[in-house]
Amino acid sequence: MKKKEAILKVATVLFANKGYPDTSMQELSRLTGAAEGTIFYHFGTKEGLLLAILKQTRETIVRQFEEFLEAREFGSGLSRVEETVSFYLYLAGFLEDQFLLLHRHHVYQFSETNPEFREHLEEIYNCLTDFFEWAIIAGQEDGSINPELHPRKTALILFTMVDGLVRFKNYNLYDAGALFNELMNACRTMLQAPQRNN
């Protein structure tokens, strides 16, 4: 099982950083110390290797978020949203290669023809959006979040913002870290329940 794990690990880094078509099995073989034949023995095809990586990514991300949710006690629903956003950004740094892979086009391309790809992707995105939505609903129940907002759609808008920031970071377009405070402020302002007049 040693070689199989090494291949998965190295291939994740290469597919995420160099891209799927630009990573050759020869290179993968050289960097893992496994023969080319070994890779095909374990994963069948190059596409099969990418699928195995996506599966592992899904399991890791979902588990990490579930552990976060279990371990944390939240104050208001609004602060739960804020902490979820923070955790998303932390995780995108901690699991940098996996999140980069999710911004790569090949997983979406394969998902158009291979239902297993689509299933993993949907699970990941549904899971992430759910965590935002639950936090919003909690906030609407405790009065810290505007009750007129549509929870699911607002969760998607939040997700859009956070995921866009991760993309900026990954592409080195801007110093995304410098935007953290602005992002949190924007989230807070757009969600906040309308203030009562004095």
Add this chain to the structure above:
Amino acid sequence: MKKKEAILKVATVLFANKGYPDTSMQELSRLTGAAEGTIFYHFGTKEGLLLAILKQTRETIVRQFEEFLEAREFGSGLSRVEETVSFYLYLAGFLEDQFLLLHRHHVYQFSETNPEFREHLEEIYNCLTDFFEWAIIAGQEDGSINPELHPRKTALILFTMVDGLVRFKNYNLYDAGALFNELMNACRTMLQAPQRNN
């Protein structure tokens, strides 16, 4: 000049939709009716072809935004932001292939070694962010937008949101159109100047 234009046009569609490495010169030759040699006669290398497409994309996007800005009369700064966001989304649909290309990894990969790529990309992103920033500054001057917001950073957050939505649409992850109203609401709420108490 007929063949050169046809190659640019078809290559834009293929690079954007199939990806750069998955598009072969043979295929490009077949679809344009130009010989393979013709492509290399005009663009030198495959990378040179991508660069020419990026250059054209930059020119088109920048020109379109400038025309939009000249033609429109805006009410408040806040409504100028809203119209800029709308126009961005409209343009991302109208120039679908070009915007898809900007979400492809290869242009960023080449920009790490080829300064011409980086220059075009920076120009595009700076230009887009500028338009958001100017609208925010206008809104802060006429009192429709919270004066405590950092114009540039807030412009980047706006850009993150809008660009993230375009990405969702391009990847068919969600019905992005259904989020339009929520996006506009979110922008309005996060920018709005604090309401005076009655």
Add this chain to the structure above:
DNA sequence: ATCAAAACTGAGTGACCACTCAGTTTCGGC
């Protein structure tokens, strides 16, 4: 110690790739 299954090997294969080049056709100014 034995043995079958699982893991692993790496040279070999055919297909495809970006790119070349020697030659042909088209175009525009006179």
Add this chain to the structure above:
DNA sequence: GCCGAAACTGAGTGGTCACTCAGTTTTGAT
């Protein structure tokens, strides 16, 4: 109509690619 330049051609080239397969090594249960 002539001529040089620009546009265009497509068979050919060397290299790389994903994948195969016949054979070897490792593993673990008995």
